[in-house]
Structures are given as C-alpha cells and as structure tokens.
Amino acid sequence: MDSAMEHGVSAxxxxxxxxxxxxxxxxxxxxxxxxxxxxxxxxxxxxxxxSSIGMLLSGVAVVVLIGGLFGWTNEIYANKKDVxxxxxxxxxxxxxxAALFGGxxxxxxxxxxxADNWPPLNTPEGVPPLGLAIILSxxxxxxxxxxxxxxxxxxxxxxxGYKTWLIVTIILGALFALLMAYEWFELIHEKGFYIxxxxxxxxxxxxxxxxxxxxxxxxxxxxFCVLMTKSFTKEKHTLAKTTGLYWHFVDGIWLLxxxxxxxxxxxxxxx
Amino acid sequence: MGKPEPTxxxxxxxxxxxxxxxxxxxxxxxxFFVVGLLLAIIMRTKLLVPDREFLISNELYxxxxxxxxxxxxxxxxxxxxxxxxxxxxxxxxxxAHDVAFPRVNAxxxxxxxxxxxxxxxxxxxxxxxxxxxxxxxxxxxxxxANTALYVFAVHLLGASSISGAVNFITTIITLRAxxxxxxxxxxxxxxxxxxxxxxxxxxxxxxxxxxxxxFDKYLGTHFYDTNGGNPLLYQHLFWFxxxxxxxxxxxxxxxxxxxxxxxxxxxxxFGYTSMVIAMMIITVLGFEVWVHHLYVAGTLNWSRIxxxxxxxxxxxxxxxxxxxxxxxxxxxxIDLKTPMLYALGFIALFTIGGITGIANGLVGxxxxxxxxxxxxxxxxxVLALSMSMLVLGGIYYWFPKMTGKMYDExxxxxxxxxxxxxxxxxxxxxxxxxxxxxxxxxxxxxxxxTGMIRISSLFSYIAIAGFFITIWNYIKSARxxxxxxxxxxxSLSLEWTIPSPPPFxxxxxxxxxxxxxxxxxxxxxxxxxxxxxxxxxxxxx
Numbered sequence: 001m002d003s004a005m006e007h008g009v010s011a012x013x014x015x016x017x018x019x020x021x022x023x024x025x026x027x028x029x030x031x032x033x034x035x036x037x038x039x040x041x042x043x044x045x046x047x048x049x050x051s052s053i054g055m056l057l058s059g060v061a062v063v064v065l066i067g068g069l070f071g072w073t074n075e076i077y078a079n080k081k082d083v084x085x086x087x088x089x090x091x092x093x094x095x096x097x098a099a100l101f102g103g104x105x106x107x108x109x110x111x112x113x114x115a116d117n118w119p120p121l122n123t124p125e126g127v128p129p130l131g132l133a134i135i136l137s138x139x140x141x142x143x144x145x146x147x148x149x150x151x152x153x154x155x156x157x158x159x160x161g162y163k164t165w166l167i168v169t170i171i172l173g174a175l176f177a178l179l180m181a182y183e184w185f186e187l188i189h190e191k192g193f194y195i196x197x198x199x200x201x202x203x204x205x206x207x208x209x210x211x212x213x214x215x216x217x218x219x220x221x222x223x224f225c226v227l228m229t230k231s232f233t234k235e236k237h238t239l240a241k242t243t244g245l246y247w248h249f250v251d252g253i254w255l256l257x258x259x260x261x262x263x264x265x266x267x268x269x270x271x
Numbered sequence: 272m273g274k275p276e277p278t279x280x281x282x283x284x285x286x287x288x289x290x291x292x293x294x295x296x297x298x299x300x301x302x303f304f305v306v307g308l309l310l311a312i313i314m315r316t317k318l319l320v321p322d323r324e325f326l327i328s329n330e331l332y333x334x335x336x337x338x339x340x341x342x343x344x345x346x347x348x349x350x351x352x353x354x355x356x357x358x359x360x361x362x363x364x365x366x367a368h369d370v371a372f373p374r375v376n377a378x379x380x381x382x383x384x385x386x387x388x389x390x391x392x393x394x395x396x397x398x399x400x401x402x403x404x405x406x407x408x409x410x411x412x413x414x415x416a417n418t419a420l421y422v423f424a425v426h427l428l429g430a431s432s433i434s435g436a437v438n439f440i441t442t443i444i445t446l447r448a449x450x451x452x453x454x455x456x457x458x459x460x461x462x463x464x465x466x467x468x469x470x471x472x473x474x475x476x477x478x479x480x481x482x483x484x485x486f487d488k489y490l491g492t493h494f495y496d497t498n499g500g501n502p503l504l505y506q507h508l509f510w511f512x513x514x515x516x517x518x519x520x521x522x523x524x525x526x527x528x529x530x531x532x533x534x535x536x537x538x539x540x541f542g543y544t545s546m547v548i549a550m551m552i553i554t555v556l557g558f559e560v561w562v563h564h565l566y567v568a569g570t571l572n573w574s575r576i577x578x579x580x581x582x583x584x585x586x587x588x589x590x591x592x593x594x595x596x597x598x599x600x601x602x603x604x605i606d607l608k609t610p611m612l613y614a615l616g617f618i619a620l621f622t623i624g625g626i627t628g629i630a631n632g633l634v635g636x637x638x639x640x641x642x643x644x645x646x647x648x649x650x651x652x653v654l655a656l657s658m659s660m661l662v663l664g665g666i667y668y669w670f671p672k673m674t675g676k677m678y679d680e681x682x683x684x685x686x687x688x689x690x691x692x693x694x695x696x697x698x699x700x701x702x703x704x705x706x707x708x709x710x711x712x713x714x715x716x717x718x719x720x721t722g723m724i725r726i727s728s729l730f731s732y733i734a735i736a737g738f739f740i741t742i743w744n745y746i747k748s749a750r751x752x753x754x755x756x757x758x759x760x761x762s763l764s765l766e767w768t769i770p771s772p773p774p775f776x777x778x779x780x781x782x783x784x785x786x787x788x789x790x791x792x793x794x795x796x797x798x799x800x801x802x803x804x805x806x807x808x809x810x811x812x
Contacts, residue, residue, distance in 0.1 A: 023775075024277050024285040028374050032381035035430065039389065039423030046489050047398060047417045072374065089371065089441040092471065096433050100475035103508055107483065107494065110504050120499055196491035199499035206486065206494075 027072035034065030073224070077231065090242040094249045097214070101253050104210060105260060108203045112264070119200035119265045124191045128204070132183050133262040136176055137254065140215075143172035144251040147222075151244050157234040166226055169247070173219045180212050204261055211250070211257050218247045276775040287373035289358045290773065292380050294673070296354030297666070299384060301742060303346035304659070308735050310339040315728040321716040329714040333401035336712060338394045340404030341421075343655060344516065345428055346390060350383055351662055352523040353432070353470065357439055357463045359673065363766035363773060364457045366448025366782045371441040379435040386427035393420040403712065405509060406481065408495035408502045412488045419489070422481040429478040436471040439463065448765075450784035457764055457788050458540065461547050462526025465554035466519045472558070473512035473519075480508035503568055510561035517654055518557040522550055524658050525592055527665040528614045530788075532596050534668075534762045535611035536603025539789045542595045549588035556585045563632050567641045575634050582632030589625055593618060608760075609683035613664020616691045617657050624653025627702070642712075645705020648698040656694040656734065663690075663741050670745070671759045675772040676752030679744050686741035693734025700727045764788035 038061045045054025112118050119127065150165030184205070187193040195205040221243040225232075232240055276282075283291060314335050317326045327335065358376065362369055370376050393400040398417030402410060411418045443464050447456075456464075483494040484505065493500040525546075533540040540546065562570055562578035596618055605611070627649045630636050640646065664687075670678045700723035709716060716724065758767040765788065769778060 023288055023373075024281065025287050025374050025377065026285050028287070028377035029284065029381050032378055032385055035382055035427065036385035036388070039419070039426065043417070043419050043423065047419050075374075088444055089437050092440050093433075093437045096436065096471045096475050099472045100479055103476035103479035103511070106476075107479070107504050107508060110507065111494075111499070111501060115499075195486075196493070199493045202486070202492040202494055202500070206483070206492070 025072075025075060027068050027075060030068035031065060031072065034061050034063075034068055037061030037064060077228070086238050086242050087245070090245050094245065097249065098253075101207075101210070101256070104203075104207050105256060108207065108260060111199050111203065115199070118268065120198040122198055123200055123265075124193050127187065127191060127193045128262045128265050129183060129187070130262055130266045132179065133258050136179055136183075137258055139172045139176040139179070140251050140254050143169045143176070144248055146172065147244050147247050151240060154232060154237050154240055155234065159229050159232055162232070162240070163226060163229045166222055166229075170219060170222050170226070173215060173222065173247075177212060177215055177219065180208065180215075184208075200265060207257060207261055211253055214250045214253070218243070218250050221246060285377075287369075287377045288775070289362050289369050289373070289376060290673075290777075292376055293355050293358035295380055296350055296358060296383070299387060300347050300351040300354060301745075303342045303387065304351075304738075305742065307339050307342035307347060308738060310335045310342070311731065312735060314339065315731050317714075318716070318724050319728055321721055321724050322718040323715065330401065332714040333403075333712075334394065334399045337400045337403050338390065341390060341400075341424070343659075344404060344520075345424075346387055348520045348654070348658060348662070349432070349516065352520060353435060353439075353463065353466060354380065354383065356459070356523055356527065356662075356665060357435070357467075359669065360457075360459055360766060361439060361442060361463060362446070363672075363769070363777060364460050364764065364788075365443060365446060365451055366765055366778060366784060367442065367446040368777055368781070370438055371446055372438045375434050375438050379431045379438065382427045382431035382434075386424045386431065389420050389424040389427065393417065393424065396420075405513070406484065407509075408484060408487065408505050409497075411484060412495060418484060422485045425481045426478060429474045432470045432474045436467040436474075439467050440471065448778075448781050448784055451765075452784075454543075455784055455787040457526065458529040458543070458546055458550075459523065459526035461550050462522040462524070465522040465550045468554050469515045469519050469522075469557060473515045476508055477512035480505055480512075483508075503565065503570070506565050506568060507561070510564045511558070514561040514564060515557040517650075518553050520654060520658050522553060524617070524661050524665075525550065527668070528596060528617055528661060529592075529599075530762075530764065531610050531614040531664065531668050532599050533789050533791065534760050534764075535606045535608060535614070536600050537606070537761075537791050538599055538603040539791050540595070541598035541601075542591070543787075543789065545591055546595055549591045552588040553585060556581060556588070560585060560632075563637065566634055566637045579632055579634050583629060586625065586629050586632075593622060593625075609678070609680060609687060610664045610668035612684065612687045612691075613660055613667065616687065616694075617661040617664070620652055620657035620660065620691075620694055624649060624651075624657055628653055639708070640705050642710055643705035644701040644709050644711055647711045648701035648705060651698040651701075652694075656690075656698070659738075660687075660690055660694065663738070666745065668760070669766075670748065671755030672766060672771050672773065674749045674752065675755055675770075676748055677755045677759065678748040678752055682740060682744040682747070686737045686744060688737070689740065690734045690737030693730045693732070693737060695730075697727055697730040697734055700724065762788075763790055 037057055041054045041056075041058035041061055043054075044057060045051045048054075146165050147169040150162045150169065153159075153161030153165060193201055193204075195201055221239075225240055225243050228239060277286075283295065286292060286295075313327060314332065317332060319325070358370070361367075396417070398415060398420075400416050400418075400421055402414065402416045402418065402421065406418065406421050410416075411421070443456075443460065483492070486492040487495050487500075495502045495505045529540050529546060559581035560578055562574050563582045566575055596614075627645075631640065631646065631649050667678055667683055670676075700720075704716075704720055704723060705711075709720065755771045757770050759771075760767070763786075765782065765784070766773075768782070
C-alpha cells in the first residue's frame with residue numbers, strides 16, 4: 001500500500017518479537033494497588049483518625065505489595081532472560097536516589113549553617129553517639145569490600161564463593177541495621193532525644209531513617225541474590241552486579257551521614 | 272510470527288505494550304484536562320462579579336484554584352507529554368519493539384492513576400485541599416487542609432515519574448536501532464530525553480520536600496516551623512523541582528514543534544545541532560533559576576543576583592529555538608494543516624509568554640509584580656495555553672498514525688482558531704492588573720477591574736470552547752474518521768514508515784537507519800509521493 005513499506009521494514013523477516021516477550025502482565029497493577037493502599041491506610045489512620053481500619057489496611061497493602069513483587073520477579077525468572085539492560089538502569093536510578101539525599105542534606109545544611117548553636121542547646125548530653133557511629137561505619141565499609149570480593153569470585157565462575165561472601169555481607173548489613181535500631185531505641189528512651197525535640201533531632205532521625213530504609217532494600221536485594229545464585233553464570237549475573245552497585249551507593253551515602261550528622265555536631269565544627 | 276495480539280478488556284488492563292499504555296495515558300490526562308477546564312469555567316464565572324462572593328464560596332474558590340493548578344500541571348501537561356507522547360513515540364522513533372522495561376512502564380501508568388484518585392479525594396472529601404498547588408507551609412501544616420492527600424499524590428506521581436525516567440533514559444541509551452546515532456534522533460526524542468533527566472534529578476527533591484511537610488504535620492518535626500526550622504526551606508526544595516518542571520513540559524513541546532514545522536514546511540530543520548545543544552543547556556540551566564520564585568521571600572541578596580542571571584540566560588537557548596523555527600519556515604513550502612497551525616500559534620503565544628518571563632526574572636521588576644496577576648498572565652501564556660495548544664496539535668499530527676483514521680480537518684481548524692483568539696486575549700488584562708499590583712489568588716477583587724475581568728472571562732470561554740471542540744474532534748474522528756494512509760504528511764521520520772496504526776510489534780524487523788528524519792529536499796527525497804521512501808526508511812538485506 002505505501003511505498004515506504006515495500007522499500008523498507010516489511011521486506012525483512014526474522015528477529016520477531018525480541019524484547020517484546022511480555023504483552024500482558026497482571027503484576028504491575030497488583031503492585032500499584034499495594035502502592036496505592038499504603039498512603040490510603042496512612043490517611044485513614046492519621047488525618048481521619050480511624051487507626052484500627054488504617055492498621056488493617058496497611059497490613060493488606062503490605063501483603064499485596066510483597067505478593068505483587070514476588071509474582072513479578074517470578075514471571076521474569078520464568079522467562080529466564082538476562083537482557084543485561086539493568087546495569088544502565090541501576091546507575092540512572094542511583095542518580096535519582098543521590099538527588100533525594102542531596103535534597104535532604106541540602107535542607108540539613110540550610111538549617112545548620114545559619115544556626116547560632118548546632119546542635120541546639122536542648123540537645124541531651126552524649127548526642128550524637130559518635131562511638132556507635134564508628135562501629136556502624138566499620139560494619140558498612142567492610143561489607144562493601146566483602147560484596148566486591150564476592151562479585152570477583154562470580155566473575156571467575158566461582159558461584160559458591162560468591163554465595164559465601166554475600167552471606168558475610170548480609171550479616172554485616174544486618175548487624176548495621178540492628179545496631180541502628182538499638183541506637184534509636186537508646187536515644188529515644190534513655191537519652192530523651194526524639195524526632196520532635198528540635199531541628200537537629202528532626203534531621204537526625206529523618207536522614208538516618210531514610211538511609212536505614214535503603215540499607216533494608218539493599219539487604220532484601222542481597223537475600224534475593226543468595227536465593228538466585230544457582231541461575232548466575234560467569235557471563236549472566238546482572239542482578240548480582242546491580243545489587244553490588246546499589247550497596248556501594250548506600251555505603252557512600254553513609255559516609256556523608258557520618259560526617260554531616262554525627263561528626264560535625266559532635267565537635268561543633270565552625271562554632 | 273510471535274504470539275497473537277491479545278484483545279478485550281484484559282488486553283488494556285494488563286497490557287505492557289507501549290502503544291496501549293500511551294493511549295491509556297492520553298485518555299486519563301485528557302480527563303484531567305477537562306476537569307481543570309471545568310474548574311476554570313467556574314472560577315472565571317465567579318469572577319464575572321469580582322467584588323463579592325458569587326456562585327461559589329471564597330473557601331471553595333481556594334480549593335478550585337488548588338486543584339485547577341495541580342490538575343493542569345501534574346495530571347495533564349506532564350503525563351500527556353511524558354506518558355502519552357514519550358510512550359507512543361520513543362520506541363517508534365528510535366526503531367525498537369518496546370521500551371526497555373515494559374512491566375515498569377505499566378507500573379508507572381497505574382501509579383499515576385493512584386495519584387489521580389487521591390487528587391480527586393482532595394477535591395471532594397472534607398479537609399479539601401486549599402493550599403495552592405505549591406502547598407507552602409506554614410498554612411499547609413497548620414491549616415485545615417488534609418495535606419496528606421497532597422503529599423501522597425505527589426509521592427505516587429513521583430514514583431511513577433522516576434520509574435518512567437529510568438525506563439525511558441535506559442530505552443533511549445540502549446535500544447536505538449542500528450544506525451540510529453545520537454545525531455539522527457528526532458528532536459522530539461531529544462526533548463523527551465532532556466525532560467526525563469530533569470524528572471530523574473528533580474522529582475526526588477520534591478518528594479523529599481513534601482515528605483518533610485508530612486512529618487511536620489503529623490510527627491511534630493521542625494523542618495518548616497519557625498522554632499529552629501525555616502519555611503523558606505520548603506520553597507527552595509519545592510521550586511528546585513517545580514521550576515524545572517516547566518522545562519519538563521517545554522522540552523518535549525520544543526521537539527514536537529520542530530518535527531511539525533519541518534514536516535509541514537517541507538524543509539530540513541534549521542540548526543539541528545544548535546537545537547540539541549540548546550535543549551541540553553536548558554536541561555542543565557533549568558536547575559539554576561529556582562530562586563526567582565523567592566525574590567521577595569527573604570533570600571540572600573547575592574543569590575537573587577546569581578539566579579536572576581540564570582533566569583535571563585535561559586532565554587538565550589530558548590531564543591535560539593524560536594529563531595531556528597522561523598529560519599526553518601523561511602522559504603519553506605508551507606502547508607497549513609491543523610498541526611502546523613497549532614505549531615505556529617504556539618510560537619506566537621510562547622514568544623509573548625517568554626519575553627514577559629525575562630521581565631519577570633529581573634529582580635527589580637519582580638519585586639513590583641511578584642505574586643500579582645502579572646505572574647498569572649505570564650505563566651498562562653508561556654505554559655498553560657501555548658503548551659496545551661501545542662500538545663493538542665501534536666495529538667492531531669500523530670492522530671492518523673495512532674488510530675489509522677484521519678481527523679476532521681474543518682473541525683480541527685475551527686477548534687484551533689477559537690482557542691487561539693481566546694488564548695491571545697484572555698490573559699492580557701491580567702498583565703495590566705498585575706502592573707497595578709493586584710495580588711493573585713484573591714477571591715475578591717476591586718470593583719474597578721470588573722470590565723477587564725469580564726473581557727478576560729469572555730475570551731477564556733472562547734478558548735475553552737475551542738478546546739472542547741478539539742477533544743470532541745478526537746473522539747468523533749477516532750470512531751468514524753476516513754482511513755488514514757501510512758504516511759499522510761509525507762514525513763521522513765521513522766514512525767511514518769510503518770502502517771497506520773502500527774502493528775503490534777512495531778517493526779517486523781529492527782530497521783537499519785541510514786539517514787536522519789529531516790532530509791527534505793535531498794535528491795532521493797524529491798517528489799511528494801516518494802518523499803517517504805528516501806530518508807529515514809530502513810534498508811536491510
């Protein structure tokens with residue numbers, strides 16, 4: 001019918017349907033239903049004051065969300081495709097995450113720099129707990145090395161070695177998360193340092209909380225990698241690579257958290 | 272030949288096909304365009320009697336301008352450009368079967384729908400959003416509005432935008448067909464690429480800003496209160512994204528104008544490289560202008576000077592684009608079809624809006640007109656009307672490709688002229704009111720401006736009538752338009768080399784690209800009918 005057709009695209013054959021394996025999938029809709037119910041449950045619990053229904057709904061939301069993500073990943077691995085695109089994607093995604101922390105750190109500096117006293121005078125003694133932060137840093141920085149060793153093992157075809165080093169990484173990351181939870185508990189219940197105390201506590205809990213949530217996401221990715229180790233080969237292990245990149249990013253952000261949220265207030269730098 | 276194309280309702284709800292997702296985005300965003308227009312009609316009618324309460328209460332007026340702004344920017348302009356146009360055109364223009372992550376693409380759409388639902392709740396439920404689309408504290412924290420709805424709408428939209436940005440940037444980087452070099456991309460692709468970069472970097476900052484708002488309201492934190500915090504922090508974080516959001520809309524629009532102008536002038540786009548460089552400069556420089564929203568808010572003096580220069584500088588790449596379009600038109604063989612009319616109308620309206628923007632960016636002048644009707648007039652010219660119009664023209668341009676049917680040309684031109692006449696005049700009185708110092712967002716205005724406001728309302732009705740005729744034309748033509756050929760405009764761009772509507776897999780075989788989409792007037796592109804054959808079409812053996 002159209003001259004362009006005869007001349008060009010329609011004349012060729014083969015290569016059909018590549019990159020178009022999925023035309024129908026139920027999982028994106030399920031995941032977004034879960035993603036929609038979480039804010040709705042918050043709205044019910046807080047602004048509308050229906051806390052029990054809100055709690056119930058948030059439980060449903062989490063189940064729907066996790067079920068959806070599980071079905072989603074299952075569908076991908078049923079197709080056994082490793083198209084190798086996600087390394088580009090994870091770098092792009094990390095840029096976005098960096099912007100998120102950039103906004104938070106920017107806000108922190110914007111509040112800290114003009115302040116006469118930082119941390120504000122009503123901050124309790126022994127805050128920030130620098131000693132604990134050093135232990136936390138040791139865990140996280142070590143874990144960046146262990147996951148790297150694991151990846152090198154995988155590149156040499158040693159999937160078993162990868163798994164071992166990854167489990168070491170997970171243990172270090174989990175220790176970090178647990179110690180962080182302990183630190184929060186101590187600060188709130190022992191030292192009387194809570195989120196609504198002053199501007200510093202506000203930023204302290206918000207930024208460490210944002211960071212900890214990223215640690216948990218990284219740990220979930222690592223646990224998933226442990227489960228998927230069987231499917232990794234010397235050439236096909238994009239998931240392992242992306243998990244590693246993400247973990248290094250979480251580690252790098254922690255260094256900024258330590259310097260800005262712990263060290264500067266501890267030594268009252270510039271005051 | 273692959274699996275058969277799925278049909279029925281499931282084929283839409285569970286689809287991961289970029290063309291179907293694009294159509295879903297188009298329909299949803301058009302619904303919100305209509306919602307925004309209906310709210311505009313009510314507000315303009317209320318203002319017919321400007322000096323007292325009329326038709327709606329003053330409180331409801333606040334809710335209406337909040338939802339009007341949010342609907343138009345967040346639920347119409349950005350989704351129609353980065354949801355509909357990006358989805359429909361990117362794979363077709365770069366020669367791919369689909370985007371890099373089809374499921375993530377569907378996820379982006381459904382999260383957008385979730386945000387839409389929350390926005391509707393904010394319009395109808397008690398605790399209605401009356402905080403303006405900007406949601407400034409302290410009012411959004413201490414006021415009666417259910418700010419959580421605003422925050423979560425932004426979160427869901429943000430999640431949708433960030434996953435979309437990751438998806439499309441990856442697609443453009445990795446899935447270009449062989450021979451589709453960066454220098455052969457349509458300017459529409461370049462515009463969308465720049466736009467998604469802004470989304471990627473800006474949206475997380477907005478998400479952070481509103482999250483802290485939520486904490487302040489429900490956890491008693493001190494980010495934005497005066498007890499150690501600073502309400503200006505919100506304005507900084509908000510406009511760090513929300514000003515570049517204007518370029519999120521503008522960059523794809525610039526690309527679409529370029530493609531339409533080149534096709535209907537049957538001339539190579541003038542200064543392709545300068546167009547691309549200008550777009551990338553706008554992408555970067557867009558993040559160096561936001562403080563001009565805070566000139567009178569109490570920011571540091573030096574920052575006002577720095578950001579004034581950023582604001583003025585961004586006029587340079589923008590001006591380059593306008594001159595390039597005019598140079599493309601010069602001695603072209605111009606065909607005034609509806610999409611071309613919209614492109615030309617856009618250039619006129621955008622130039623008025625853009626020049627008033629330069630004035631607005633000057634600290635000295637802005638101190639006088641800040642938060643007045645001048646600003647309302649400026650952004651309705653530069654963003655609201657001109658870019659909405661161009662979006663409608665863009666839909667007309669690719670309408671035959673999408674539906675396989677031709678739109679009604681007469682109805683298309685009628686809608687265009689009504690909208691253009693309305694748009695040119697509707698907001699002009701507001702410039703004068705702004706210079707007189709009348710503040711924006713006030714429900715009650717001085718009686719001596721009644722005449723001006725009524726002129727403004729009258730022409731806004733005319734513009735909106737044009738919009739409705741246009742939307743009616745889409746619906747009517749999609750159902751009963753004449754069959755469209757594969758390439759009704761004799762364009763050289765890749766998407767026109769495949770049948771209308773495109774087959775399920777877009778390309779039977781990934782094409783090999785040997786030339787760029789703007790090579791009009793070259794010997795092999797000579798002659799009207801053969802125009803489509805030469806340039807961008809694939810050669811493969």
